Amino acid sequence: MADYIPSMDLIEPASKGETWAVARLISRAEANMSEVREAIGEIYRRAGNAHVIGLTGVPGSGKSTMVAKLVHKLRAAGRRVAVVAIDPSSPYSGGSILGDRIRMSDLALDRDVFIRSMATHGSVGGMAHAALDVVDILDIAGFDKIIIETVGVGQDEVEIANASHTTVVVSAPGLGDEVQAIKAGILEIADIHVVSKCDRSDSNKTMTDLKSMLRDGIGHGVQPNWRAPVIGSSSFQEEGFDELVAAFDKHLESLEGEPGRARREQISSFRLRKAAEALMLERFEAQSDFDGAATDVAARTVDPYSAAETLVRNFSSEASS
Amino acid sequence: MADYIPSMDLIEPASKGETWAVARLISRAEANMSEVREAIGEIYRRAGNAHVIGLTGVPGSGKSTMVAKLVHKLRAAGRRVAVVAIDPSSPYSGGSILGDRIRMSDLALDRDVFIRSMATHGSVGGMAHAALDVVDILDIAGFDKIIIETVGVGQDEVEIANASHTTVVVSAPGLGDEVQAIKAGILEIADIHVVSKCDRSDSNKTMTDLKSMLRDGIGHGVQPNWRAPVIGSSSFQEEGFDELVAAFDKHLESLEGEPGRARREQISSFRLRKAAEALMLERFEAQSDFDGAATDVAARTVDPYSAAETLVRNFSSEASS
Numbered sequence: 154m155a156d157y158i159p160s161m162d163l164i165e166p167a168s169k170g171e172t173w174a175v176a177r178l179i180s181r182a183e184a185n186m187s188e189v190r191e192a193i194g195e196i197y198r199r200a201g202n203a204h205v206i207g208l209t210g211v212p213g214s215g216k217s218t219m220v221a222k223l224v225h226k227l228r229a230a231g232r233r234v235a236v237v238a239i240d241p242s243s244p245y246s247g248g249s250i251l252g253d254r255i256r257m258s259d260l261a262l263d264r265d266v267f268i269r270s271m272a273t274h275g276s277v278g279g280m281a282h283a284a285l286d287v288v289d290i291l292d293i294a295g296f297d298k299i300i301i302e303t304v305g306v307g308q309d310e311v312e313i314a315n316a317s318h319t320t321v322v323v324s325a326p327g328l329g330d331e332v333q334a335i336k337a338g339i340l341e342i343a344d345i346h347v348v349s350k351c352d353r354s355d356s357n358k359t360m361t362d363l364k365s366m367l368r369d370g371i372g373h374g375v376q377p378n379w380r381a382p383v384i385g386s387s388s389f390q391e392e393g394f395d396e397l398v399a400a401f402d403k404h405l406e407s408l409e410g411e412p413g414r415a416r417r418e419q420i421s422s423f424r425l426r427k428a429a430e431a432l433m434l435e436r437f438e439a440q441s442d443f444d445g446a447a448t449d450v451a452a453r454t455v456d457p458y459s460a461a462e463t464l465v466r467n468f469s470s471e472a473s474s
Numbered sequence: 475m476a477d478y479i480p481s482m483d484l485i486e487p488a489s490k491g492e493t494w495a496v497a498r499l500i501s502r503a504e505a506n507m508s509e510v511r512e513a514i515g516e517i518y519r520r521a522g523n524a525h526v527i528g529l530t531g532v533p534g535s536g537k538s539t540m541v542a543k544l545v546h547k548l549r550a551a552g553r554r555v556a557v558v559a560i561d562p563s564s565p566y567s568g569g570s571i572l573g574d575r576i577r578m579s580d581l582a583l584d585r586d587v588f589i590r591s592m593a594t595h596g597s598v599g600g601m602a603h604a605a606l607d608v609v610d611i612l613d614i615a616g617f618d619k620i621i622i623e624t625v626g627v628g629q630d631e632v633e634i635a636n637a638s639h640t641t642v643v644v645s646a647p648g649l650g651d652e653v654q655a656i657k658a659g660i661l662e663i664a665d666i667h668v669v670s671k672c673d674r675s676d677s678n679k680t681m682t683d684l685k686s687m688l689r690d691g692i693g694h695g696v697q698p699n700w701r702a703p704v705i706g707s708s709s710f711q712e713e714g715f716d717e718l719v720a721a722f723d724k725h726l727e728s729l730e731g732e733p734g735r736a737r738r739e740q741i742s743s744f745r746l747r748k749a750a751e752a753l754m755l756e757r758f759e760a761q762s763d764f765d766g767a768a769t770d771v772a773a774r775t776v777d778p779y780s781a782a783e784t785l786v787r788n789f790s791s792e793a794s795s
Contacts, residue, residue, distance in 0.1 A: 194777035194780055197777035282778075328534075420772075421768050421772035422765070422768035429785045430755055436786065450742035450746050451742035456516075458749050458753075460746050461750035462753065465757065
């Protein structure tokens with residue numbers, strides 16, 4: 154590999170917005186190569202200028218189509234826009250949702266748009282680091298709006314969307330009971346509520362339900378100086394997107410001073426915790442005889458909790474030697 | 475609390491199938507009370523007789539209705555049946571799906587049926603222990619078929635369903651692209667495929683798609699001496715359930731000897747790993763200054779990975795003192 158450029162040397166061209174350098178750093182961050190880690194640290198310390206928008210919604214809420222429309226709208230307003238989409242995919246064979254991404258392909262030649270789809274391969278926890286590292290890379294590359302799109306199902310997916318400055322939760326009319334129940338779990342992290350498919354007649358009910366929930370004091374997010382708006386949109390009729398983009402900016406303004414500091418601290422705390430937990434468990438598992446212990450647990454001569462105690466105790470005394 | 479009975483003393487009545495004792499142990503296991511842990515260990519060592527069936531499917535696949543029908547069918551065949559349903563619910567305000575459970579309420583007075591709905595409250599990881607502890611309690615209480623029902627979205631939910639002797643994956647016709655992609659992630663853990671809603675005309679396509687996938691060698695699960703069948707069912711027309719119950723028994727037979735040993739080892743390994751990881755992280759977080767480190771990370775003077783390194787290093791040297 155004669156043309157292999159060390160990751161540290163990619164930081165400067167990436168900072169000038171050179172797509173080839175950005176793409177290489179992202180691929181290396183996504184693969185979590187050890188060579189890239191020093192660069193990721195340096196990039197983290199330089200980043201922090203972009204407006205990061207987390208967008209989440211249950212399956213079938215139409216959020217991917219919405220993101221494609223948003224990208225067009227933000228580009229038309231002269232913004233440099235990046236999208237990091239976390240795709241649910243097989244934990245065994247891979248395979249991310251290409252259809253939704255392809256709808257954005259008319260943007261493929263626009264240098265001020267960057268779209269990256271990341272397949273989770275069943276390990277969303279690990280994905281959280283990589284996705285937020287990718288956001289930092291896009292941040293130093295000068296993208297001013299970065300959208301993280303996740304399916305709002307599963308704790309990790311919701312946490313990733315919430316590790317942003319502005320969290321948008323997409324609701325849609327006409328989903329089943331079970332989907333609605335899952336949705337209930339994400340409404341409370343919203344800074345902005347969007348109801349998609351407002352061309353449908355049953356969308357009024359969805360809007361009304363959301364608004365009445367907000368009147369009851371639920372779903373306003375956690376920021377004291379902000380009340381989450383409910384915005385209706387139709388990707389089909391291209392409605393609601395100006396209002397949504399305006400809400401992004403309004404929410405960003407609301408983060409000036411203390412609210413923004415609190416938000417950044419919350420995101421940092423999440424990233425630190427994820428990184429520390431992963432590192433701790435990596436060390437623990439490398440130094441412990443999990444397989445031997447599992448055999449005893451399988452024979453039911455010892456229960457998993459006692460076996461776990463023993464492993465943790467052995468690890469701690471190992472660390473002291 | 476004059477009538478408080480220590481958990482260790484509940485084991486005997488629970489083993490005789492006394493519902494009040496079973497219910498108390500389950501509530502304590504679910505709350506993860508420290509008093510119950512010794513009893514859980516003892517219960518684990520006594521358990522291992524029931525046939526544990528994991529049943530999972532994407533939202534909208536009709537699996538809860540299917541479980542209700544299955545319970546009736548298994549009861550009619552003279553089996554003692556228990557259901558542990560892991561409900562997706564708000565990570566913030568709680569609120570599990572009651573509707574589906576209520577459909578089973580006609581069984582509420584049958585002593586040989588036990589149905590427990592567990593809300594995840596956003597922490598599915600922690601739920602895995604509790605759910606499998608509950609399965610052990612039901613096991614020593616003499617239930618011979620125990621169904622664990624989860625939404626097949628998110629790594630933890632899928633792992634819980636897979637921590638069973640027989641994993642059933644429910645597919646349904648007419649779900650959207652995004653749901654189908656999520657579904658793709660769970661097909662490969664199936665020992666038995668069920669297509670629900672076979673009264674619908676578009677269910678033929680779902681059956682054909684699944685069968686052609688199996689012909690391509692995908693979706694057969696991991697057990698060398700077993701080929702996953704595809705069973706059509708209709709809860710509405712009460713079709714396919716005899717076949718499904720027969721498939722449960724046939725799969726159980728296939729687990730005799732080495733395949734069953736391998737399966738038990740895999741489940742034990744999963745439970746041990748979850749327990750050990752939780753315990754390790756609990757110790758780590760109790761002894762580390764996460765908040766202080768997060769402040770530096772928020773100020774971007776240090777990146778999360780370097781800060782994590784420091785925390786892990788400090789913990790290890792702490793353990794040695």
